[in-house]
Amino acid sequence: MNIAIAVYGAPTSSRAPTSALRFAQAAVARGHTLARVFFYYDAVAIANALVVAPQGEPDIAAEWSAFSQAHGVELVACIAASLRRGIVDAAEAARYELRAHNLREPFQLLGLGQFVEMAASADRLITFLE
Amino acid sequence: MNRRYLVLVERPPAVGTLAREALDLLLVAGAFDLAPAVLFLGRGVHQLAASHDSAPPRPLEALATYGITRIYVDAQSLRREGLALDALAPRPIAVDGAAIARLIAESDVVLTT
Amino acid sequence: MTVLHLINRAPPADALARCLASLTAQDTVLFYESGVLACCAGALTSSARSSRVRFVALRVDVEAFGAASRLDPAVEIVDDVDFVDLVASHQPIVSWA
Numbered sequence: 001m002n003i004a005i006a007v008y009g010a011p012t013s014s015r016a017p018t019s020a021l022r023f024a025q026a027a028v029a030r031g032h033t034l035a036r037v038f039f040y041y042d043a044v045a046i047a048n049a050l051v052v053a054p055q056g057e058p059d060i061a062a063e064w065s066a067f068s069q070a071h072g073v074e075l076v077a078c079i080a081a082s083l084r085r086g087i088v089d090a091a092e093a094a095r096y097e098l099r100a101h102n103l104r105e106p107f108q109l110l111g112l113g114q115f116v117e118m119a120a121s122a123d124r125l126i127t128f129l130e
Numbered sequence: 131m132n133r134r135y136l137v138l139v140e141r142p143p144a145v146g147t148l149a150r151e152a153l154d155l156l157l158v159a160g161a162f163d164l165a166p167a168v169l170f171l172g173r174g175v176h177q178l179a180a181s182h183d184s185a186p187p188r189p190l191e192a193l194a195t196y197g198i199t200r201i202y203v204d205a206q207s208l209r210r211e212g213l214a215l216d217a218l219a220p221r222p223i224a225v226d227g228a229a230i231a232r233l234i235a236e237s238d239v240v241l242t243t
Numbered sequence: 244m245t246v247l248h249l250i251n252r253a254p255p256a257d258a259l260a261r262c263l264a265s266l267t268a269q270d271t272v273l274f275y276e277s278g279v280l281a282c283c284a285g286a287l288t289s290s291a292r293s294s295r296v297r298f299v300a301l302r303v304d305v306e307a308f309g310a311a312s313r314l315d316p317a318v319e320i321v322d323d324v325d326f327v328d329l330v331a332s333h334q335p336i337v338s339w340a
Contacts, residue, residue, distance in 0.1 A: 001331055015276045019251070022303065023330075026323035032331070041151055080154070084147055112158040119239055120133070120164060124330050127242050127338040129251060140340040172257055172340065206264065227264030234246055235267050240335040 002033045004122035006115065009130030010042035016128040017046055017060045021067060023126065028071050035122065036074040037064075038115045039107075040081055042130065047077040048087045049104035061104060068106050079109040135159060135166035136237040142173035149177070152243035153189045159241060160196025166241070167200035167233060168193075170222065175207045178218035193220055204230065245269040247333035253280035258339035263288065268295040271329055274318070275301035283313040292317045301326060 005024060009016025017039075024034055039046055046061045053059035068075045083092060086102075089109050093101035103109065119125045137159055141152045152174075159166045170178055177190060178201075193201065203222040208215065215224050225233065234240060248262050248270060259281045262272060274282045279300045287298065292315070299321045305311050311320070321329070330336060 003330065015251075019276055019304075022323055023326060026327045027330075030324060030327045030331075032327065040155070041148060081147075081151060112155055113162060115155070116158050116162045116164065119135075119159075119241060120162065124334065124336060125239050125241065126249075126330055126336050129242060129338050129340055136335075138337075138340070171261060204261070207261075230265040231267045234265060234335065234337055237335050240337045242338045242340060 001123040002035055002121075003027055004118045004125045005034060005037045006119075006125065006127040007037065007039045007043045007046075008041045009128065010045040011051075011060045012045065013042065014130040016043060016130055017064065018058075020128040021060065021063055023128075024067060024073070028073075034071070034073045036076055036114070036118045037068075038118055039075070039077045040112075040115065042085070044077040044082045044085055044087055047075070047082060047104050047107040047109075048102055050102045065104065065106060075107045076110045076114060077103075077107050078115065079111055082109050133164075133238040134236060135164040136233055136240045137166045137168045138240060138242045139168060139170045139174040139177060140172040141243065142176045150189070153177070155241070155243045156198070157189060157192060157196050160193070160198040163197065165197050167202060167237070168198055169202040169204065169225070169230065169233065171204035171207045171230075173207075173211065175203055175211050175213055175218075178203060178220070178222060179213060190220060202230075202233065244332075244334040245271065247329050247336045248272040249336065249338045250274050250278040250281055251276040251338070252340075253277045256281075256340075259286070262337075262339045263291050266291070266294060266296050269297075271297040271299060271333060273299050273301065273321070273326065273329060275304050275326075277304075277308065279304045279308050279310045279314070282315050282318045283310060284315050287315045287317055299325070299329070
């Protein structure tokens with residue numbers, strides 16, 4: 001089955017990204033597909049490449065990136081929520097004449113329409129709240 | 131696919147940008163023709179408390195234009211929050227736990243905002 | 244299909260009370276993260292326990308919170324793979340805030 005995952009909680013204030021990753025790993029191991037994982041609200045912080053996890057502490061953002069690359073799962077941060085929170089890709093940095101961009105690989109910035117399409121086309125939607 | 135969607139709004143107004151972002155998700159669901167039902171519960175019922183001097187106009191005024199016409203509010207949350215049904219706009223239908231259970235069970239997808 | 248309800252917070256968050264008021268027989272409620280503290284002994288009403296609803300708690304979080312010995316007897320502990328299977332066998336999935 002095709003499972004859509006939404007994550008709302010930020011790594012620094014919530015366990016949502018960790019719980020969602022455990023679920024995602026188990027889902028893939030069980031043979032399900034995850035077309036996309038959509039990060040909204042403060043959870044977009046996970047797409048900030050400038051975050052440095054202290055030595056000896058888990059790096060949930062790096063774990064998500066590795067999982068995405070290993071299994072071909074798209075990681076999407078809501079573009080509007082990201083801009084509000086200072087997470088920008090090269091295109092948005094150019095558009096708004098910002099001095100830098102900081103989107104972590106392999107995250108993409110997409111609109112809420114992509115969240116709704118994901119929810120509408122998957123067999124199941126599960127949301128990890130903050 | 132004629133799936134049935136229910137959107138839950140539990141976020142109160144004016145919590146940084148979170149309240150606005152919750153309504154954005156609701157409106158986009160409408161814009162994409164999901165024709166969702168929406169249920170306001172917990173402190174989210176305050177989103178429906180009409181504010182006559184709001185500028186710009188509250189996003190909820192737009193619900194009908196987005197094809198969102200089935201608007202519900204949790205009766206118990208209304209009582210807890212001290213709000214009267216006729217003080218709410220757009221005018222919702224008040225539902226109890228059993229009706230909410232039915233709304234949920236009849237939905238294919240529940241989107242918590 | 245039966246509904247899967249998710250609770251990831253403990254009181255004073257009101258999620259559990261709202262969830263319990265909106266259950267249908269055969270639904271499943273899964274507690275995870277700090278939500279495992281919401282299903283400790285005495286937290287589930289007798290009407291909840293006698294309803295034909297299954298209550299489960301995610302093992303990783305039960306262990307993280309040291310809650311294993313405190314869970315309501317009606318609550319079963321489940322693993323990550325069970326969580327996935329519950330998602331596949333229920334619709335819709337409601338995350339209660």
